[in-house]
Amino acid sequence: MSEAGASERPGGEQLALIRAAVRERKLPKARPRTWRDAPLAERLPVARVLVDKGLVHLDRCFDYAVPAGLDAEAQPGVRVRVRFGAGQRDGRREGGGLVNGYVVERRADSDFTGVLAPLAQVLSPEPVLTPELLALCRAVADRCAGALADVVRLAIPPRMAKAERAPTPEPPPPPEPPAPGGWSRYPHGAAFLTALAKGRAPRAVWTALPGPRWPDELATALAATLAGGRGALAVLPDGRAAARVDAALTELLGPGHHVLLTADSGPEQRYRRWLAIHRGAVRCVVGTRAAMFAPVRSLGLAAIWDDGDAAHRDDHAPQPHARDVLLLRATQENAGLLLGGHAHTAEAARLVRGGWARPLVPERETFRAAAPLLRTVGDHDQARDEAARSARLPTLAWQALREGLARGPVLVQVPRRGYAPRLACDRCREPARCAGCHGPLASVGADEELRCGWCGTAERSWHCGECGGRRLRAVVIGARRTAEELGRAFPSVPVRASGRDHVLATVPDQPALVVSTPGAEPVPEGPGYAAVLLLDGWALLGRPDLRAGEETLRRWLNAAALARGRHDGGVVVVTAEPTLRPVQSLVRWDPEGHALRELADRETLGFPPVSRMAAVTGLPEAVAGLLAVAELPPSAEVLGPVPLPETPAGRPRRTGEPPPGEQWERALIRVPPGAGGALALALKTAQAHRLTHREGPPAWVRMDPDDIG
DNA sequence: AGCACGCCGACT
DNA sequence: GTCGGCGTGCTC
Numbered sequence: 187m188s189e190a191g192a193s194e195r196p197g198g199e200q201l202a203l204i205r206a207a208v209r210e211r212k213l214p215k216a217r218p219r220t221w222r223d224a225p226l227a228e229r230l231p232v233a234r235v236l237v238d239k240g241l242v243h244l245d246r247c248f249d250y251a252v253p254a255g256l257d258a259e260a261q262p263g264v265r266v267r268v269r270f271g272a273g274q275r276d277g278r279r280e281g282g283g284l285v286n287g288y289v290v291e292r293r294a295d296s297d298f299t300g301v302l303a304p305l306a307q308v309l310s311p312e313p314v315l316t317p318e319l320l321a322l323c324r325a326v327a328d329r330c331a332g333a334l335a336d337v338v339r340l341a342i343p344p345r346m347a348k349a350e351r352a353p354t355p356e357p358p359p360p361p362e363p364p365a366p367g368g369w370s371r372y373p374h375g376a377a378f379l380t381a382l383a384k385g386r387a388p389r390a391v392w393t394a395l396p397g398p399r400w401p402d403e404l405a406t407a408l409a410a411t412l413a414g415g416r417g418a419l420a421v422l423p424d425g426r427a428a429a430r431v432d433a434a435l436t437e438l439l440g441p442g443h444h445v446l447l448t449a450d451s452g453p454e455q456r457y458r459r460w461l462a463i464h465r466g467a468v469r470c471v472v473g474t475r476a477a478m479f480a481p482v483r484s485l486g487l488a489a490i491w492d493d494g495d496a497a498h499r500d501d502h503a504p505q506p507h508a509r510d511v512l513l514l515r516a517t518q519e520n521a522g523l524l525l526g527g528h529a530h531t532a533e534a535a536r537l538v539r540g541g542w543a544r545p546l547v548p549e550r551e552t553f554r555a556a557a558p559l560l561r562t563v564g565d566h567d568q569a570r571d572e573a574a575r576s577a578r579l580p581t582l583a584w585q586a587l588r589e590g591l592a593r594g595p596v597l598v599q600v601p602r603r604g605y606a607p608r609l610a611c612d613r614c615r616e617p618a619r620c621a622g623c624h625g626p627l628a629s630v631g632a633d634e635e636l637r638c639g640w641c642g643t644a645e646r647s648w649h650c651g652e653c654g655g656r657r658l659r660a661v662v663i664g665a666r667r668t669a670e671e672l673g674r675a676f677p678s679v680p681v682r683a684s685g686r687d688h689v690l691a692t693v694p695d696q697p698a699l700v701v702s703t704p705g706a707e708p709v710p711e712g713p714g715y716a717a718v719l720l721l722d723g724w725a726l727l728g729r730p731d732l733r734a735g736e737e738t739l740r741r742w743l744n745a746a747a748l749a750r751g752r753h754d755g756g757v758v759v760v761t762a763e764p765t766l767r768p769v770q771s772l773v774r775w776d777p778e779g780h781a782l783r784e785l786a787d788r789e790t791l792g793f794p795p796v797s798r799m800a801a802v803t804g805l806p807e808a809v810a811g812l813l814a815v816a817e818l819p820p821s822a823e824v825l826g827p828v829p830l831p832e833t834p835a836g837r838p839r840r841t842g843e844p845p846p847g848e849q850w851e852r853a854l855i856r857v858p859p860g861a862g863g864a865l866a867l868a869l870k871t872a873q874a875h876r877l878t879h880r881e882g883p884p885a886w887v888r889m890d891p892d893d894i895g
Numbered sequence: 896a897g898c899a900c901g902c903c904g905a906c907t
Numbered sequence: 908g909t910c911g912g913c914g915t916g917c918t919c
Contacts, residue, residue: 232919271896878916
């Protein structure tokens with residue numbers, strides 16, 4: 187059976203021959219091939235389709251023929267079904283499963299030399315993958331060394347036919363520009379709102395004042411953008427925070443102007459809301475990270491709250507970070523950007539230092555009026571204090587607690603279990619770092635040999651870079667019980683616990699002992715906590731993590747921001763060495779200064795975010811294999827590989843973590859500023875190469891890894 | 896990933 | 908000769 191024969195209209199005799207061949211199993215059973223005779227679209231008969239398969243080596247589009255019957259509906263952006271996967275035989279398509287995809291472009295011709303398969307079906311005429319969304323997904327995929335189809339899957343929720351059939355209401359008219367409200371407490375606050383309302387694209391890093399007003403301020407910025415006739419988007423780290431901004435926005439504008447996009451809503455409601463945004467019926471979105479791709483029409487403001495929170499990174503491949511996505515959107519869609527929080531990341535500091543964003547910071551006086559009184563209890567004070575030793579609580583903290591409980595709720599922040607850091611200087615608590623690459627030192631194996639967690643170099647003569655100390659100590663946690671004991675010490679007040687599985691949204695303005703792990707602090711209903719105790723800070727600070735200082739300060743500031751102002755008797759006590767940088771930054775309430783110094787340090791040490799990094803993980807063979815094929819940029823520096831700790835039993839395994847029993851390795855690759863794109867491309871190409879050639883077990887690639895020790 | 900291709904050993 | 912092992916490579 188020749189190609190020519192197949193393209194002829196088969197006569198009865200030929201059909202009989204084919205049937206005989208099928209019966210004799212010379213040919214597999216042919217599917218109906220009505221399309222071959224069906225006429226194609228007259229204009230632009232080729233559809234370029236993004237096939238929904240997230241394989242890196244398939245990270246390109248495929249051309250399909252557009253049957254005349256689908257001509258009208260097969261517009262760019264619509265969902266289609268196509269046959270994909272099987273090869274060809276005798277010039278005839280056979281088999282191959284139906285997969286979903288998106289029409290990306292209609293074309294006059296194809297550069298594919300073979301016979302195009304036809305689109306099998308247009309699933310819906312809704313053009314969900316708009317050119318803007320496609321461009322954004324492409325940029326995100328490139329940045330994360332991921333496949334376009336994977337990113338599109340994050341950006342567009344699964345279709346629900348019922349939601350699509352519902353009629354779309356008209357969008358409400360733009361609201362009146364809101365009053366500045368809390369923004370009048372910031373020197374450039376009103377100007378920022380005006381710029382948004384006038385359709386400009388201001389970019390700001392906002393240091394929010396302590397207290398409960400930031401959701402109103404965020405809502406006001408969104409409303410100002412709406413007033414200027416554009417759309418707005420705010421991404422928050424968790425559902426609780428999103429609900430607060432949602433409530434503030436409803437208070438400000440009433441219902442109908444915005445939607446809440448969080449994981450709580452079911453698939454149909456989620457798609458319904460997404461469609462309302464896509465169709466322009468709603469112009470403002472408040473949500474968690476799933477909202478970062480929300481197709482807001484003519485975006486005027488992309489806002490993110492507390493960008494240091496780990497929840498802002500999606501855990502689906504290729505794990506984009508909401509901050510990165512919103513930065514890309516602000517640039518691509520010419521929108522304003524608001525990066526707000528009580529704390530500051532080094533990434534935020536970099537945007538300000540480079541002049542890309544302006545600081546939105548209140549005057550020192552305003553701070554002083556809003557902030558609580560901040561006190562520290564160092565280890566030395568603690569050791570001297572015999573009386574409090576039994577409760578493992580220094581006198582100062584004890585006093586603050588007792589006095590606070592007389593006036594209202596008291597918050598006790600306790601590190602979560604499992605935050606056991608590795609090694610630190612016995613004298614000054616500075617985390618022990620590798621002399622070569624500044625990675626964290628850890629004691630590995632039974633011989634307790636000291637090795638770098640990044641590059642694996644053995645360290646035989648460690649001494650502390652800060653104080654010259656030569657003794658190391660393993661930093662241990664014993665904090666949770668302390669908090670439990672506190673409850674017994676105050677039997678007359680109720681004890682409320684808030685933690686990971688058990689988060690309290692609010693607490694009433696009554697005396698109560700509120701014990702919480704970082705990030706789960708209940709919002710006080712009244713003016714704030716009378717006192718906030720930040721316990722065992724050294725345990726957070728001692729974590730062998732690049733971001734330990736930044737992260738500790740972030741958690742402290744977020745908890746301290748819930749306290750009453752000092753004029754209302756609000757006190758915050760932190761038990762950590764007062765000379766440490768994050769402790770000093772807390773006491774001075776200086777998140778910008780901390781982030782700037784952090785940024786400068788990381789720059790000299792060659793750390794992110796100035797340098798960029800990628801992590802390659804997998805079985806040793808996989809990591810080595812990928813590194814062997816990767817044509818890394820010449821400036822790239824490979825650290826490791828080193829063995830990766832096994833996934834702790836009990837905790838669900840995250841993507842890119844070893845399955846139980848497998849011993850994985852990790853290599854870090856670091857490039858200087860500007861080479862991040864080239865690094866991502868090189869790693870993606872290497873991935874594709876290994877996958878097409880079936881070269882051993884798979885390796886995981888992650889750009890900008892968070893947990894780099 | 897599937898799935899079909901092709902090129903070598905045990906069987907009718 | 909032919910069936911089928913799974914090593915290789917492609918998917919419009």
